[in-house]
Amino acid sequence: MKVKFTPFIMLDGQANEAIRYYEQALGAQIVFKQTFGEIPDEGGTSPMTEEMKARIAHSVMVAGESELFVSDSEPSQPxxxxxxxxxxxxVKEVSEAERIYDTLRTEGKVLLPLQPLYFSPAYGMVTDRFGVTFQIFTERS
Incomplete structure (x- = not known):
């Protein structure tokens, strides 16, 4: 089993500012950045405000040999x-994502059920019994 752990910083509307800060402070470079407004609309979701469209849905920064993810939360999820x-x-396999997700959610709290999304065949979020939040992401094959 190959598993990769990446720190993921979640902010409330300050992701762009934090990205600029980490570029300077850590010498990090942005290799991917997507706003909520750029996410594919797969089911006619409710219209977004301009403020929401400008928020960072996901970004990937690289500093040295390490990655750092930075994004904004949705305003409805403080x-x-x-x-x-x-x-x-x-992880690479959906079955491995399911095993890890099921184990972490035992005595924990499900924040987002493990499910296929436009960027992953199996993605979910869970806070384990120790209060640590994990995002389980399965790579596309």
Whole structure:
């Protein structure tokens, strides 16, 4: 089994500012950045405000040999203290994502059920029994 752990910083509208800051402070480079307004509309979701469209849905920064993910939360999902830093756990197989997700959610809290989304065949979020939030991401084959 190959698993990759990546720190994931979640902010409330300050992701662009944080990205600029980490570029300077860490010498990080942006290799991917997508706003909520750029996400494919797969089911006629409710219209977004201009403020929401400008928020960062996902970004990938590289500093040295390490990756750092930075994004904004959706305004309808306010962050609680301790939620700002998650661990993104990347696997290659859906079956492995299911096993990890099921184990972490035992005595934990499901934030987003494991499901196929436009960017992953199996993605979900869970806070484990110790209060650590994991994003389980399955790569596309």
């Amino acid at each position: 962050l609680e203290r301790g939620d700002q830093v998650n661990i993104c756990l990347t």
